[in-house]
Amino acid sequence: MVHYGHSNQLRQARAMGDHLIVGVHTDEEIAKHKGPPVFTQEERYKMVQAIKWVDEVVPAAPYVTTLETLDKYSCDFCVHGNDITLTVDGRDTYEEVKQAGRYRECKRTQGVSTTDLVGRMLLVTKAHHSSQEMSSEYREYADSFGKCPGGRNPWTGVSQFLQTSQKIIQFASGKEPQPGETVIYVAGAFDLFHIGHVDFLEKVHGLAERPYVIAGLHFDQEVNHYKGKNYPIMNLHERTLSVLACRYVSEVVIGAPYSVTAELLDHFKVDLVCHGKTEIVPDKDGSDPYEEPKRRGIFCQIDSGNDLTTDLIVQRIIKNRKLLQTLDVPHCPARGGGLPARPASVGASFREQ
The missing domain is CATH 3.40.50.620 (HUPs)
Incomplete structure (x- = not known):
């Protein structure tokens, strides 16, 4: 990953x-x-x-x-x-x-480690959604992914990620929209930031000669409301850094409202709002979350040509885990149940x- x-x-x-x-x-x-x-x-x-x-x-x-x-x-x-x-x-x-x-x-x-993220996928828990302490069950389960027969792998040690303003500053571009740039707004979970997200954002970025792409990231509780299970796998702070690292994104709205409001559009002076081909889940009151940009005639659906979703990645993980349990792979805890x-x-x- x-x-x-x-x-x-x-x-x-x-x-x-x-x-x-x-x-x-x-x-x-x-x-x-x-x-x-x-x-x-x-x-x-x-x-x-x-x-x-x-x-x-x-x-x-x-x-x-x-x-x-x-x-x-x-x-x-x-x-x-x-x-x-x-x-x-x-x-x-x-x-x-x-x-x-x-x-x-x-x-x-x-x-953060690949094994920690895998542990979150396979153990149905929401401990990673907030700053609450990991349950002893979760820590024991996640730790098992990071330990080889020879001891503790320094790369895969599990500890909770603590977000700081300095880390965001290090990842952020620090650039505001300039005259002549097209401000494009997209929103979503962007969980387990993957190639499907990259292809979508690349397409969005290519819609304008001088694009300024703003990605709105929903709160963990909001994502869990429309995704269910133990989603999102990565919490809001982790998802923020993942998206900020992408070359096609200029700015991130941390904890964006699920419905794209007039206030948000006016504040960021948004010229275009884009969404992929995934299903648009109604807001809690049954309304269309893109009602306002549609009313303004600035809504656009984008086909990235990539059908990969976070759900499919989790399925790949489970498939790989089953395969690893049948193999003897050196230097990894496969036979003990880890990746x-x-x-x-x-x-x-x-x-x-």
């Missing part, structure tokens, strides 16, 4: 140089060393490219980073999080570049100019 923890790693990495090149592994390489990935390699290539700090993506990057790879792409050094990544036979994948002094580390993002620590492993390399 690609989540805001990966985005934050890439943000830090980009700040170390002038040009960020991100190598993304193939499905075959990930399956060999970690287990089956949640997203296909083509989906991951595009998702990583959509992160606004990424300048270039290298598809099918080798799992072991070598000096030859760095030289091939004119990179001065490579960057990885402060966790250990091992090959199927237990070797450090960055051993060669470390010995050559061409390796740097960035801090991992506390409180691999980083099934969509992302490596980053840099070229200083």
Whole structure:
């Protein structure tokens, strides 16, 4: 999976140089060393490219980073999080570049991991919706996804994510709409930010020559009202960072009203309101949440050409979990009921100019 923890790693990495090149592994390489990935390699290539700090993506990057790879792409050094990544036979994948002094580390993002998110999907709980303490059952279940037979994996330790204004500032563009820009408003849960969201936002972004896209994110309780079960999987703060990291989004409304009101449209001087092809669920009073933009003639439905939804991702997770329980995958807790620590492993390399 690609989540805001990966985005934050890439943000830090980009700040170390002038040009960020991100190598993304193939499905075959990930399956060999970690287990089956949640997203296909083509989906991951595009998702990583959509992160606004990424300048270039290298598809099918080798799992072991070598000096030859760095030289091939004119990179001065490579960057990885402060966790250990091992090959199927237990070797450090960055051993060669470390010995050559061409390796740097960035801090991992506390409180988020692929395994934690998977734990939320598979254990029906709403503990992640707010700042309340995790139940002992949830913590024990989520922890089980992050522990290998050899001990505790530093990448997958589970702790609750605590949002700060500084983190939002780091992710936000800080730019206001400029004269001549078209202000486009979209709204939704944007849960488990995925390639379906990327394709939709890319289409929306392409509607204007100079777009300024504002994404309204609904409160957790609102999302749970129209999605049910234990949705959203990611809480509002986590979803905010995921969307802010997307290069097609200029601004985020945190806790946007479910119905797009006249006040919201006037405040942000919205020129166009867009929605995808997913069902529009009526508001609690039975009204159309897009009634006002439709009345103004500024509503537009967009077909992204991608039918992937958060529900389908959860189905993929469950399918992968069942598969892993039948396999003997090194360095992951598969047979104990968990998914691999980083099934969509992302490596980053840099070229200083």
